[in-house]
Each structure stands twice: as structure tokens, then as C-alpha cells.
Amino acid sequence: MTVPTGRPPIVGIVGAGQLARMTYQAAIPLGVEIRLLAKRETDAAALIGSHLTIGDPDSEEALVAFARECDVVTFDHELVNAEALCRLEARGHLVRPSARTVALAQDKQHQRDLFTRHGFPMPAFQTVSGLADLLAFADHHGWPVVAKSRRGGYDGRGVWLLNDAAEARSIVPSLIAAGTDLLAETWVAIDRELAVVVARRPSGATIAYPVVETIQHDGICREVIAPAEIAPSLAAAAQA
Numbered sequence: 001m002t003v004p005t006g007r008p009p010i011v012g013i014v015g016a017g018q019l020a021r022m023t024y025q026a027a028i029p030l031g032v033e034i035r036l037l038a039k040r041e042t043d044a045a046a047l048i049g050s051h052l053t054i055g056d057p058d059s060e061e062a063l064v065a066f067a068r069e070c071d072v073v074t075f076d077h078e079l080v081n082a083e084a085l086c087r088l089e090a091r092g093h094l095v096r097p098s099a100r101t102v103a104l105a106q107d108k109q110h111q112r113d114l115f116t117r118h119g120f121p122m123p124a125f126q127t128v129s130g131l132a133d134l135l136a137f138a139d140h141h142g143w144p145v146v147a148k149s150r151r152g153g154y155d156g157r158g159v160w161l162l163n164d165a166a167e168a169r170s171i172v173p174s175l176i177a178a179g180t181d182l183l184a185e186t187w188v189a190i191d192r193e194l195a196v197v198v199a200r201r202p203s204g205a206t207i208a209y210p211v212v213e214t215i216q217h218d219g220i221c222r223e224v225i226a227p228a229e230i231a232p233s234l235a236a237a238a239q240a
Contacts, residue, residue: 123185
């Protein structure tokens with residue numbers, strides 16, 4: 001599918017949470033039409049959206065019907081049906097980011113493997129299939145250890161800070177028994193957290209937005225300071 005020339009694209013957002021709401025508001029002065037696939041009429045973006053479809057974002061049937069009304073499909077978050085998105089692309093629909101990128105974002109192990117291959121600094125990490133694996137990781141790297149669900153965690157969910165072996169023994173077996181795929185990481189003491197949003201075209205052209213500082217409480221971003229109050233040289237390095 002190609003976007004018709006002469007008008008802004010019709011952008012379909014799968015999901016209608018707070019990020020979709022902010023995107024909707026940013027699109028208004030640009031003249032970009034936003035359509036929403038929401039689970040509920042009471043979702044954050046659904047409350048302000050004028051083009052609203054109520055349906056299950058995980059339903060392939062709902063995705064296909066929704067995509068027919070849009071020039072390009074994007075997402076409120078990455079916890080979507082990646083396999084259905086692959087088939088949506090195969091039908092000729094534009095999906096941004098691509099289904100392949102979404103699948104990568106859904107698995108923290110795959111993310112870290114990719115970043116490591118490309119030389120990004122990362123804490124030590126290892127897939128954990130049982131308590132013995134995590135204890136061995138801690139023996140090698142030291143406590144505390146951060147255990148993370150490989151898939152589905154956000155806003156502090158799916159993350160467990162384990163200070164010692166006793167805490168690991170009380171938490172890890174039940175997670176494994178519940179079918180949680182775990183990743184162990186060394187704990188990193190964070191002084192400040194900086195973030196940079198990078199937009200990329202399929203051609204490879206990229207643009208980095210100004211560096212911001214995020215203020216986290218219990219794993220949830222509560223405040224964003226823009227631009228971050230840092231030295232210009234550090235901002236340039238973060239955007240490079």
C-alpha cells in the first residue's frame with residue numbers, strides 16, 4: 001500500500017492508552033487524521049478520538065478490518081500480536097514500526113543480544129530456566145540481581161530486585177512454575193536516567209530528538225524534564 005499524495009496520511013493506532021492520546025493531540029496541528037482501535041470507549045485516547053473503532057487489538061480479524069481504513073498502522077505499545085502484524089504486512093499494509101521490530105521489542109533477551117552484537121554497553125545478562133541458573137549467575141556477578149520477565153513487563157511490572165539468595169529462593173521458583181521466562185541482569189546503580197527518541201525512515205534516514213531526563217518511582221516514569229539539564233557535550237554524545 002502507498003500513501004496517496006496531496007494529503008497527510010491516515011494513521012491508525014492500535015490501542016488507545018495515554019501514549020495514543022498524546023500522539024492524537026500532537027497530530028491535530030499537523031492536520032494528520034488519527035483513527036483508533038480501542039478495547040473500550042473509556043480508554044484514554046478513546047475519550048477524545050473522533051474516529052474510533054471498538055475491538056480487540058489482539059484479534060487478527062479486527063486488525064485487518066481496521067487496517068483497511070488506514071494508510072499506515074502504528075501502536076500505543078509493543079504488547080500486540082506480532083504474528084498477526086506479519087500477516088498484515090504480507091497483505092500489503094504499511095506497519096510502522098515493522099512487525100519484525102515489534103517482535104524484537106517484545107523480548108528483552110533478543111533486545112540485549114542485538115545491542116551486544118552492535119557494541120552497546122550492557123549489564124551482564126543471562127536467560128534463567130531455574131533457580132540454580134540464577135544462583136550461579138549471582139555467584140559469578142554478585143548480588144543484588146535483577147530478575148526480569150522476558151516478555152510483557154512494563155511500568156515496574158515483571159521486574160524483581162533480588163538482594164540475596166534467600167530472596168531468590170522465595171521468589172524465583174514460583175515465577176518459573178507459573179511459566180515466566182526470566183532474564184537475570186546485574187544491578188546498575190543509576191544516578192540519572194536520560195532518554196533520546198530517535199525516528200527512523202525505512203530508507204535508514206534518522207533524526208534524534210533533544211535529550212530528556214526521566215524521573216522514575218517504583219519503575220514508573222512520573223516526570224520528564226525536557227531538555228535535560230546536562231552539558232552540551234553530553235547531549236551531543238547521547239544524540240550521536
